[in-house]
Amino acid sequence: MTMKPETSQPQHLLDFTRLWTAIRRGRRLWVAFALLGFLGGGVLTVLVPPAPTAVVQILVVHEEDSPADGGSLIRTDVSLLMTSRIAGLAAKRLKIDEQPEDFLKDYEGVAVTNSILQITVKAPSGAEAARRAKGLAEAFIADHVGRVQAGATAEAKAYTDQQAQVQKDLDGVNAQISGAEAAQNNRNNNDDDEDNADAPQPNAANLDTLYARRAELSNQITQLTQQAQQAGLGAPRVAAGTQIVDEPRPVRVSLKTTGATNGGIGLVLGLVVGVAIAAVGGVVRDKPVLRRDIAENLGASVIAELPRRQRRFLPGKKLTQTRKRVAATLVRLAKDGSAPVSVLELGAAPLATALASDIAAELAAEKPVALVADLEITNPPTETAHPVRVIGGDDTSAPQSGEARIGVGSVAPGTAWTDLPHLGSETVLVVKAGYANTAWLHTVGRQLADAGIPIVGVVLADPDRRDKSDGTLWDGLHTALRGRQKHKSANNGHTTNGTNVHDLPTKRFAPVRPAEKKG
Template sequence: MTTTSTTSEPSAPAPLLDLQALVVAVRRRRRLWGSLALLGLLVGAAVAILLPPPPTAMTKVLVAHQEDQPNDPGTLIRTDVELLRTTRIADKALRSLGSPEKPEDFMRDYEGVGLTNNLLQINATGDSDAEAVARAEALAEAFVADHVKRIQEAANAEAKTLLDQRDRMRDELAQVNKAIGDGPPQSDPQASADMESLFARRAELTSRITDFGQRAAEARIGTPQLVAGTQIVDAPHAVRHSLPRTAATDAAIGLVLGLVLGLAVAAVGTVVADRPVLRRDIAANLGASVIAELPRTARARLWRRRRTRATRARLTTTLARAVRGSAEPLSLLELGCARGTSAIALDLAGALAAQGPVAVVDGLPGRQLSGRRPKPGDPTVISGEEATAGSPRELRLGVGSVTPGTAWTDLRYLGTRTVLVVRAGHGSAAWLHTVARQLADQRISVLGVVLIDPDPRDRTDGTLWDGPHPAPRGPDEMPARQNGTARRRTERLPIRAAGVPDSDQEGR
């Protein structure tokens, strides 16, 4: 037994994330992110109107620091901001206001902001403008008093330390003077050396006592400058809020947040769902070329209806030519567009009615066609149960579905040749693989794909070429394209992605 094997050319590695398909899919879901952006806009405006900011007062305090440096990175003013938000400052302010409120609760109603290294802004809220102004003033005065107190305490502590050192040296100087006065009158060499050492020590102590006294005086002299430099430079006043400006700001913030959230949800949903939307991907997954594109009837704009009618007329002519040129019956199988497929079937049946009686076999779930109210001149629509009782000279046109739950063995009774009518972005890649394999298993030749609701900016090529004759493709054959150029190639169809076994034995 001779086995012939064909080695296929290595295909280009598929990208982990197709940005073009992602952008197109996100753009197609513009209703989602547009709705979320609009919702964010409305919520932001509603928050500004229904929840206006409370009455707020503001004041500014100039804070002088003993350790001020030109290159200070703002550490001192940040320390002042944190000191402002302490229970000690809050308690002093509440005492001046005569309020029984707890300091912990009062701290939620105000905040401090360091504008510069020495300028502190205090913002306080209240039930009214007057209460907010009173709170801001009480906080500013309490902070200034606390800051001045800390400066004075630091200066007094430093001066006290210096004076204590001076007093200890005075006591030592008194002992040295007493030792000099009690010295022996004789003038032996040893006594003279001791006296000279005592006189030198007395001179050193006198100099250090004078130095400590001057330093203590300077420490106290510098304190009034710091005290005078710490003051309220901007009197407390109420802050006026503009409702239109606040509403516009909140609405803009809500719009941006809603838009970002909508784009993120659309992008994640697109990646997770893996629903092809480009002609190139749909044709590759189904293994058939896209022969026509039609917009959804609900989305067809007024100025595009003439173009849509012309496209439908060309499609009807093409399908009618295919029916006349072959003795095998033709069917239309839909995926996500039952209404559009019904309209195409009725148009095709009307075009074929000139050659003889035509009957449309309704194999769609429910009663999409057979349950409709017929109009004058419409072709005959029969259900699948009535199809066997028709006239043998009557031309049959089957209409079915390849949605999940389809009875695949019944599709061949609708027609051995078919045209798939697929809505872009409706079926996943795995399900499109399943449809292609099941149709090949049933020996149903796919003439082409009619794409419903395509992306108007899609410039990809949805044409496949798989040999000189339009023979049915088996489950192991799939056309391949690379860089927009068609090549004849046979390769394994990635059926395993659909989760369907190749045979009964493999399924077991």
């Protein structure tokens, strides 16, 4: 039976967990954009105040109005109002020197109900806006009534033309009836005349058909005459009912209300833009934030976390207490090995120096300590049982007898990698979450491996509060903390800082299934 190593899970094209984390950690960005949009809306209101406006309402009567209309007729009126023809008529009525296309930009119509049309007009002043609103309303009413009258006139003309055609047909039928009656009278007067015995005789049935046809045509003429008279009257209900029901009046615009509205719009737009930039930036920059991503890229487990910032106002003791607790853990870690341990930072120099100072202070309770600092130590430990000697990273002197050695440095871009072994044979990385991209984390892990400096663990600075991922590197037993007490060196039984260089990383295998019986 063969055992196949477990394949890693495929990486998704878009990890929503990382995307959501990038958005949350970029809250300063999108809050700043939202605030900028809000302030921009308020400033825009002050610099570009709203123009004076006037409002007028018109009652529009329609011939085809019905309860089942649904508002289509009034929407048609709104569309007609927003045409250059209506704007041109209103401009001529108002005698303003303005193109219809330009005048269209200064007003708008809204359907309040199925019969009420509201027009809002902008102008340089409130009085001018009211005058333009009245002229525009009158132009729309004249156009609406004129279109209805034109339709009525066309309908009356159609009825009149049809009446003339029917009258022409009636005249022909009357002529046929007159000829038939004259022929019948001649036949009655000449019954004894032998010469007319062979002449064709009029048919009584044909006369009856002509009489019925004449009566039908006469009835049609009467109906068409009535319809033409009614259509000629036009639509008096439309002409009389379509009118201005609310006289034009200037509208008082509150600068505060307008500013709040513009500020709200700017707030929403800024928030959307900020969130979008934060999301895109989090995906494009590819800077790991989650514990599992940082552990995988560095090849070392996350053993502790430290908040990066401390409150400037009313500072608390939580950061100091957490740092001292982590320092105590690292002190026990340093005591387990025989080689010096260094603290290297990546984006968290203040925390790394403070943590190194705390470790030195803890170790100074038992023996002297040499703090090799490639970074500036702002608060070196002073009140300790044994002295703490701070030396520079360029000091090449040998350590004193019985003196513990703690190094502090950086693995930021520009680091002299060959000088890192001088700080310590093992290292604890203090990494700020979201500071370095994936490529640089790989570079740090590779350079430390080439320098023969095992990464004992990672202290994560400024971690994500909602990060629930596992920062333990389960397949790294040769550098994991739980393996430091197990592995012994073949050289006189001494440990090499807890690291067995001959112990390769373990691999996970898929479970072996029992073979199925055949037959």
